[in-house]
Amino acid sequence: MDIKKISYNSLYIHVPFCAKLCDYCAFFVIAKPNRTIRQNYLNRLKREIQDKTTLFEPLDNIYLGGGTPTHFSLKELQKLLRILTSNLPISTDCEFTIEGNPTCFTKDKIKLLLDNGVNRFSIGVQSFSDETRRTIGRAGEVSRIFNVVDALQSYSIKNYNLDLIFGVPNQSIDQLRLDLDELVKLSPSHISAYSLMIKEKTPLAKRLKNGINDDFFIKMWTLIEEKLNNECGMYRYEISNFSKPGYECRHNYNIWKGGQFLGVGPSACYFDGISRWTNPANFNKWIDGIDAIEDYLDLPDRAIEILLTGLRTSKGWEHSEFKLKTGFDYNKLRYKQINHCVSKGLIHKEENRIKLTKRGMLLSDYVERELI
Numbered sequence: 001m002d003i004k005k006i007s008y009n010s011l012y013i014h015v016p017f018c019a020k021l022c023d024y025c026a027f028f029v030i031a032k033p034n035r036t037i038r039q040n041y042l043n044r045l046k047r048e049i050q051d052k053t054t055l056f057e058p059l060d061n062i063y064l065g066g067g068t069p070t071h072f073s074l075k076e077l078q079k080l081l082r083i084l085t086s087n088l089p090i091s092t093d094c095e096f097t098i099e100g101n102p103t104c105f106t107k108d109k110i111k112l113l114l115d116n117g118v119n120r121f122s123i124g125v126q127s128f129s130d131e132t133r134r135t136i137g138r139a140g141e142v143s144r145i146f147n148v149v150d151a152l153q154s155y156s157i158k159n160y161n162l163d164l165i166f167g168v169p170n171q172s173i174d175q176l177r178l179d180l181d182e183l184v185k186l187s188p189s190h191i192s193a194y195s196l197m198i199k200e201k202t203p204l205a206k207r208l209k210n211g212i213n214d215d216f217f218i219k220m221w222t223l224i225e226e227k228l229n230n231e232c233g234m235y236r237y238e239i240s241n242f243s244k245p246g247y248e249c250r251h252n253y254n255i256w257k258g259g260q261f262l263g264v265g266p267s268a269c270y271f272d273g274i275s276r277w278t279n280p281a282n283f284n285k286w287i288d289g290i291d292a293i294e295d296y297l298d299l300p301d302r303a304i305e306i307l308l309t310g311l312r313t314s315k316g317w318e319h320s321e322f323k324l325k326t327g328f329d330y331n332k333l334r335y336k337q338i339n340h341c342v343s344k345g346l347i348h349k350e351e352n353r354i355k356l357t358k359r360g361m362l363l364s365d366y367v368e369r370e371l372i
């Protein structure tokens with residue numbers, strides 16, 4: 001399929017810069033980029049967006065992620081926002097998210113972002129415990145987290161996500177409880193709670209070989225859900241994501257549900273409904289305009305992939321919704337495998353819907369292996 005024949009209303013922008021690399025990070029990121037690198041990025045990004053201008057329909061959501069988009073200076077951030085606002089059709093109720101690190105999320109940057117249509121803020125908290133932060137090699141002072149949330153609240157911003165990492169080796173259940181207590185006090189509308197993944201070739205993998213055991217993981221997972229349900233009024237709408245009703249992340253939800261989206265920036269992915277494309281995860285190649293690489297799957301295999309990502313959401317799949325999205329009937333595609341998961345108590349099957357049970361959410365890796 002020719003990517004140029006499709007129009008997109010969902011955009012991801014990858015900003016590959018951070019002040020310091022975290023030991024667990026497996027994203028494409030450049031630490032401490034100098035001014036020339038930052039300028040080259042902005043110039044190339046402008047060209048990439050302008051080359052794709054005809055592909056956009058009014059944008060329903062924009063996700064400025066990374067990396068750390070707030071690593072830019074105020075002036076550079078202004079330039080970045082101007083590139084976006086002057087080249088993209090942004091709908092009036094567009095969900096416009098920016099990710100940022102507390103160390104560089106300043107009050108003047110927040111004001112600038114607000115003035116340019118950003119309306120959702122995602123802050124990388126990870127943990128309030130110095131010990132946990134040291135274990136995963138996460139830089140930055142905890143006090144900065146409180147300053148950023150104060151700044152957001154001073155502008156009456158309600159729509160902000162806080163990221164949490166749990167399942168860190170040597171982290172106790174009490175330490176996790178303290179992290180959750182602090183998160184609850186900061187009144188976010190959304191929390192992403194990720195269990196630590198020790199990915200190959202990261203500095204963390206050289207120091208730590210094993211994560212936590214399954215029983216302890218279940219204990220932590222259960223505590224997170226209970227506390228966020230009872231004390232924050234949040235519900236788990238995806239395996240790792242909780243929100244107050246109405247604050248679910250539109251951008252990510254579209255991706256889990258197999259929606260099309262466009263990505264710009266080095267290593268950014270985009271999906272045209274059939275193929276996934278990935279820009280070079282290499283700064284110079286991206287600057288030189290080297291083409292994205294296509295990851296093509298046969299239609300049934302792509303439909304299975306979409307089946308799995310959609311099952312990550314608490315609503316799962318409604319039968320006709322899946323058919324409309326992929327052209328396939330999930331019962332014909334994976335009848336035996338779905339029923340096997342039903343018999344194991346991992347999938348709940350109604351006449352017109354399938355979704356993971358609570359146990360299925362906990363054992364989603366197993367479900368994934370079964371359905372593939």
Ligand code: SF4
Pocket residue numbers: 017018020021022024025026027029066067068101124
């Ligand atoms: S802040 Fe995020 S993107 Fe940057 S190094 Fe840490 S984990 Fe990676």
